[in-house]
Amino acid sequence: MNEGADRTFKGWVRPLSLSSIRIRPFDKAADKIDPELLLRDFCCDWSSDTVEQIKARYTRIDTAELDIFIVPAENVVLEKLVWPLRRAKIAFSVSDFLACIASVEWSVRWLLYSFLI
Secondary structure (H helix, E strand, O other): OOOOOOOOOOOOOOOOOOOOOOOOOOOOOOOOOOHHHHHHHHHOOOOOOOOHHHHHHHHHHHOOOOOOOOOOOOOHHHHHHHHHHHHHHHHOOOOHHHHHHHHHHHHHHHHHHHHHO
């Protein structure tokens, strides 16, 4: 090993925690949660997305052409199609694109399976 070698590395401290709710491992949960910090915790690209940026992404996909106006109140339809698509819309809005893809894929698989049997 080189004597003058740099032995540092980049890392995340507690990457699975929501810092808006609990800062350090031994802190108690926050009494009041700042909505802006919580929203930043939910934005998965860890950027400093503003509410306006989240609204802009949401309005890009919340169009009349992509809207489902009414659905039957059937648990299977709601659980397998509507709620995953809603979660996908929310995930897209907060830059969680992987969750968005997973939610849409779940709904598409269920639709294909339902029509093939």
